[in-house]
Amino acid sequence: MSSTVAVLSPSDLLAHWQGHRRLTRRVIEAFPEESLHSFSVGGMRPFAALAGEMLAIAVPMLREIVSGEAATYNEAVPASKAELLAAWDAATSELDAWFAKVPSDKFGETLTVFGQFTGPVWSHLAYAIDNEIHHRAQGYVYLRALGIEPPAFWQRD
Amino acid sequence: MSSTVAVLSPSDLLAHWQGHRRLTRRVIEAFPEESLHSFSVGGMRPFAALAGEMLAIAVPMLREIVSGEAATYNEAVPASKAELLAAWDAATSELDAWFAKVPSDKFGETLTVFGQFTGPVWSHLAYAIDNEIHHRAQGYVYLRALGIEPPAFWQRD
Numbered sequence: 001m002s003s004t005v006a007v008l009s010p011s012d013l014l015a016h017w018q019g020h021r022r023l024t025r026r027v028i029e030a031f032p033e034e035s036l037h038s039f040s041v042g043g044m045r046p047f048a049a050l051a052g053e054m055l056a057i058a059v060p061m062l063r064e065i066v067s068g069e070a071a072t073y074n075e076a077v078p079a080s081k082a083e084l085l086a087a088w089d090a091a092t093s094e095l096d097a098w099f100a101k102v103p104s105d106k107f108g109e110t111l112t113v114f115g116q117f118t119g120p121v122w123s124h125l126a127y128a129i130d131n132e133i134h135h136r137a138q139g140y141v142y143l144r145a146l147g148i149e150p151p152a153f154w155q156r157d
Numbered sequence: 158m159s160s161t162v163a164v165l166s167p168s169d170l171l172a173h174w175q176g177h178r179r180l181t182r183r184v185i186e187a188f189p190e191e192s193l194h195s196f197s198v199g200g201m202r203p204f205a206a207l208a209g210e211m212l213a214i215a216v217p218m219l220r221e222i223v224s225g226e227a228a229t230y231n232e233a234v235p236a237s238k239a240e241l242l243a244a245w246d247a248a249t250s251e252l253d254a255w256f257a258k259v260p261s262d263k264f265g266e267t268l269t270v271f272g273q274f275t276g277p278v279w280s281h282l283a284y285a286i287d288n289e290i291h292h293r294a295q296g297y298v299y300l301r302a303l304g305i306e307p308p309a310f311w312q313r314d
Contacts, residue, residue: 005163005166005167005261005262005264006162006163006164006264006265007163007164007165007166007167007169007170007264007279008164008264008265008277008279008280008283009162009164010162010164012164012277012279012280013164016280016283020287041198041298041301041302042298042300042301042302042303042304043301044298044301104162105162107162107163107164107165108163108165120165120169122164122165122169123165123169123173126165126173127311130177130290131310133287133290133291133294134290134291134293134294134297134310135294136291136294137290137291137292137293137294137295138294138295138297138298140291140295141198141199141201141295141298141299142298143199144198144199144200144201145198145199146199147199153288153291154284
């Protein structure tokens with residue numbers, strides 16, 4: 001990795017991620033309470049479980065990147081929509097706080113996270129974002145199948 | 158944007174994108190011919206149309222970024238799986254060629270693409286990748302609903 005060419009800055013990356021997370025929050029909100037934990041298509045997990053996976057990755061991974069303390073993957077599915085939204089909002093603040101502690105020369109460093117995934121720090125962050133987009137998009141299909149118009153993909157504010 | 162801190166290099170970004178595009182190619186391949194153009198869930202577009210959208214964005218947008226010539230959004234859905242895969246492979250080569258021509262100081266420059274979307278160059282590239290992940294994930298749900306195991310999300314080689 002060249003340190004003299006910047007595609008985007010760390011603060012650009014955080015803003016991009018939090019923009020995606022605001023959209024994911026709107027997708028959670030769009031689900032009727034009873035469908036969030038039960039509805040799915042093709043035998044997949046309901047959206048609450050997919051959101052639980054996002055929560056199990058984001059803060060624990062970033063905390064491991066900053067602190068060096070091994071993260072464990074611990075997926076927990078909040079029992080209600082209100083609890084899921086509260087966990088989401090708590091993670092939003094924690095991500096901001098941990099991200100601010102990532103040293104500027106850390107992004108190209110190769111690390112292993114969750115005891116098994118090895119790659120440069122930027123690739124771990126990209127994976128977390130990409131995985132969120134991937135599972136959120138499955139939530140879009142669930143919403144469409146429920147007859148609900150999902151939030152606009154391009155809106156991130 | 159700071160030019161002294163690099164989250165990832167331009168070549169990292171291209172490799173990341175092409176890794177996603179290899180996965181998307183496998184998703185196209187996983188569809189039975191008859192389902193690619195007809196099957197969908199919740200009234201959404203079939204996967205061939207979603208892949209057509211990806212093709213309509215990637216090369217035209219990158220060409221506009223490099224050449225400065227206005228791109229038009231022109232979605233065309235290849236008529237068969239073989240034609241779609243051929244168009245995909247042609248775009249893979251074209252993306253490599255155009256990406257190599259992006260000046261290293263271009264990523265933070267603010268541009269308007271497709272005559273209406275204004276933002277830094279990196280955000281346009283991120284949008285193209287994110288939109289591909291988003292629609293590909295909808296293809297994952299279609300495959301599951303068809304009883305077909307989709308390719309592994311984490312595999313990008």
